[in-house]
Amino acid sequence: MAQESHIRSILKTFTWRILATTTTVTIAYFVFGDIANALKVGGIEFFAKMFIYYFHERAWQLAPTGSIRKIFGIKKNKT
Numbered sequence: 001m002a003q004e005s006h007i008r009s010i011l012k013t014f015t016w017r018i019l020a021t022t023t024t025v026t027i028a029y030f031v032f033g034d035i036a037n038a039l040k041v042g043g044i045e046f047f048a049k050m051f052i053y054y055f056h057e058r059a060w061q062l063a064p065t066g067s068i069r070k071i072f073g074i075k076k077n078k079t
Contacts, residue, residue, distance in 0.1 A: 003061050009057045009058060012057065013053050013057065014050070017049060021046040021049075022042075024042050025039060025042035028041040
């Protein structure tokens with residue numbers, strides 16, 4: 001299995017952040033009842049979690065395929 005390129009990880013990060021931040025802003029609006037505060041929370045969350053997600057994705061690329069199964073003793077289905 002080929003590793004993902006950096007650009008693919010960046011694009012996945014960006015599209016996921018849009019979806020997740022929209023959810024956060026919606027929840028913050030219901031909690032605060034104020035769109036300005038909801039957008040502030042969403043803005044901070046968007047950038048902070050985008051960087052965290054990108055580095056999380058790249059860290060997983062360092063784990064050789066099958067290493068997690070090996071750690072937990074899970075056998076791969078051969079179907």
